[in-house]
Amino acid sequence: MKQRAMQSRLAGHSAPLIEKIERRQFLKQSLSLGGLALLSGCELTEDDGVQRVLMSMSRWNDRAQGWLFNPNKLAPEYPESAITKPFPFNAFYGEDEIEEVDANSYKLDLAGLIREKKPWSLPELHALPQISQITRHICVEGWSAIGKWGGVRLSTFLERIGADTSARYVGFKCVDDYYSSIDMATALHPQTLLALRFADQVLPPKYGFPMKLRIPTKLGFKNPKHIMAMFVTNTYPGGYWEDKGYNWFSGS
Amino acid sequence: MDAVGQNAAAEWVRIHPLLVRITHWINALAILIMVTSGWQIYNASPLFGFVIPDDLTLGGWLGGALQWHFAAMWLLAVNGLVYIAYGVMTGHFRRKLFPITPRALLRDVLEALRGRLAHDDLSMYNAAQRAAYLAIIVAGMVLVFSGLAIWKPVQLQELTALCGGYEGARLVHFFAMAILVLIALVHVVMVVLVPRSFPTMITGRARRAS
Numbered sequence: 053m054k055q056r057a058m059q060s061r062l063a064g065h066s067a068p069l070i071e072k073i074e075r076r077q078f079l080k081q082s083l084s085l086g087g088l089a090l091l092s093g094c095e096l097t098e099d100d101g102v103q104r105v106l107m108s109m110s111r112w113n114d115r116a117q118g119w120l121f122n123p124n125k126l127a128p129e130y131p132e133s134a135i136t137k138p139f140p141f142n143a144f145y146g147e148d149e150i151e152e153v154d155a156n157s158y159k160l161d162l163a164g165l166i167r168e169k170k171p172w173s174l175p176e177l178h179a180l181p182q183i184s185q186i187t188r189h190i191c192v193e194g195w196s197a198i199g200k201w202g203g204v205r206l207s208t209f210l211e212r213i214g215a216d217t218s219a220r221y222v223g224f225k226c227v228d229d230y231y232s233s234i235d236m237a238t239a240l241h242p243q244t245l246l247a248l249r250f251a252d253q254v255l256p257p258k259y260g261f262p263m264k265l266r267i268p269t270k271l272g273f274k275n276p277k278h279i280m281a282m283f284v285t286n287t288y289p290g291g292y293w294e295d296k297g298y299n300w301f302s303g304s
Numbered sequence: 305m306d307a308v309g310q311n312a313a314a315e316w317v318r319i320h321p322l323l324v325r326i327t328h329w330i331n332a333l334a335i336l337i338m339v340t341s342g343w344q345i346y347n348a349s350p351l352f353g354f355v356i357p358d359d360l361t362l363g364g365w366l367g368g369a370l371q372w373h374f375a376a377m378w379l380l381a382v383n384g385l386v387y388i389a390y391g392v393m394t395g396h397f398r399r400k401l402f403p404i405t406p407r408a409l410l411r412d413v414l415e416a417l418r419g420r421l422a423h424d425d426l427s428m429y430n431a432a433q434r435a436a437y438l439a440i441i442v443a444g445m446v447l448v449f450s451g452l453a454i455w456k457p458v459q460l461q462e463l464t465a466l467c468g469g470y471e472g473a474r475l476v477h478f479f480a481m482a483i484l485v486l487i488a489l490v491h492v493v494m495v496v497l498v499p500r501s502f503p504t505m506i507t508g509r510a511r512r513a514s
Contacts, residue, residue, distance in 0.1 A: 297367035
């Protein structure tokens with residue numbers, strides 16, 4: 053019942069927010085603090101109500117960050133000397149499990165509110181106008197690293213494919229089953245890149261070959277790697293970590 | 305009954321205004337949530353060579369801790385704004401926290417260390433208390449601003465730059481937390497040592513020192 057109530061409350065969010073088992077696990081682990089447990093006289097986060105409040109606060113924070121987002125505010129850029137070496141590898145799996153993508157057969161699939169859904173090959177993507185940036189990648193864990201990315205402005209690409217830029221979301225699917233989605237305002241930000249290069253080289257596998265999303269106005273997990281498909285939608289698409297409880301907007 | 309009541313009315317004096325009591329306890333809860341969830345967040349990428357024991361943290365994992373942290377931040381900020389606006393506008397801060405002279409502070413801290421600190425009149429703060437309460441307000445403000453600098457290093461990049469950049473803001477946030485927790489611990493120890501001060505933060509009233 054509660055599960056159903058929660059899902060109907062989140063209607064409009066197409067992906068199931070949190071798998072039941074994951075949620076149980078999460079609730080069980082959520083509170084080990086004796087002090088708070090004593091204060092409330094019960095195990096605080098065992099309570100579905102508390103979890104619901106936290107989730108609605110996270111949705112509220114999505115809205116607050118949407119209002120706070122200034123489409124003209126640029127993330128600070130740094131000199132070459134500030135670049136972090138080596139740039140850390142980060143994923144939900146180890147560095148030895150990186151999936152290789154074949155450059156020759158690669159096609160970026162397009163779906164949703166897009167006029168021209170013809171898949172794009174790598175040479176076609178590389179032929180689009182390229183820009184580069186040296187920006188700070190900030191991980192949700194707290195650490196940060198400065199890197200240099202080059203590629204196509206996402207706004208340029210969205211325009212080229214005739215995407216409906218009045219839609220709410222742009223979603224991404226990756227070769228490693230990772231997925232994420234962003235708000236349209238951020239998608240149109242001038243520093244949001246479909247990155248094809250890292251440190252002036254072709255994007256290596258560990259940083260997301262053949263293409264990753266680079267958004268210096270969002271946390272690292274909102275920068276999906278190995279992108280295989282992109283879609284434009286008005287239905288909340290969620291994301292790999294977002295569905296586990298990380299804040300969806302996660303703007304910097 | 306009337307006589308007793310009158311007698312009591314003569315002996316009891318209101319020392320903590322209602323708004324101060326309400327904001328004090330909301331703040332205590334908000335700080336407890338912010339600090340314990342913050343420790344869990346710290347553990348995801350420790351700044352120093354230690355981690356906080358899991359039993360002292362809130363949230364269970366990074367995602368849970370972040371949910372707590374970014375929910376309770378509104379409670380902390382709104383409650384703090386109400387308290388500070390009240391304190392400034394009604395003269396509460398001026399009356400209760402000032403003046404603080406270095407001389408009086410040194411004297412009272414030394415007295416406190418000898419266990420002889422005068423706090424007979426609960427309506428008057430000694431210099432050590434004034435300094436501690438002022439410091440906790442300042443530390444709280446530094447925590448909020450450095451927290452905003454970490455949360456929004458692009459949108460609020462001027463604030464982040466003021467904190468010494470993103471990595472600088474993390475350090476500022478950590479040390480402001482450490483100072484706040486230290487003062488809060490001393491505060492709790494002092495309440496245990498002067499237990500009659502505890503109910504006054506609930507009822508607002510204290511027996512006038514004779």
